[in-house]
Every structure is written in C-alpha cells, then in structure tokens.
Amino acid sequence: MNYFEREEYLSEDPIDKMVLAKYLELLDSGERQIVILKDISGMKHREIAKIVEMPLGTVLWKYRVALNKLRKALE
Numbered sequence: 001m002n003y004f005e006r007e008e009y010l011s012e013d014p015i016d017k018m019v020l021a022k023y024l025e026l027l028d029s030g031e032r033q034i035v036i037l038k039d040i041s042g043m044k045h046r047e048i049a050k051i052v053e054m055p056l057g058t059v060l061w062k063y064r065v066a067l068n069k070l071r072k073a074l075e
Helices: 014-024 029-040 045-052 056-074
Strands: none
Touching: 014 029, 014 056, 029 045, 029 056, 045 056
C-alpha cells in the first residue's frame, strides 16, 4: 500500500499537521525518513533499507529507537 492509497487516513486539519510536524522534529533526519517511509508511505522495512542504502537491521533498529522517542514524548 502506498501513500496515495492511505490518503484517507491523513488528516487535512492544520492542527493535526502541526502536531505531526512537531513530533517529527524530535527525530534525527535518518529516523524521520524511516518513520515517514514506513508509517506514512506504508513501505516495508526491506524496501526502506534499499532506498536509504542501509542494512535491514540498522533500519529496524533506527525505527524502534524513533518510536521509543515518540512514545516518551507523548507520555
């Protein structure tokens, strides 16, 4: 499933977009790229690893670290 197939799940509300942008700022650029490709574009980790030219294990690790950062920020 790609971004355009998931479009109905993305809010058009400017407040929602501001909140998303604020939380994404908490991540470094690599983490942000992986989270966007995975959770917004709906790509698989293996596809992301090819795009960002990193080993699959590194992509999985960075994704987990990013989610932990976001979880802590929401607490």
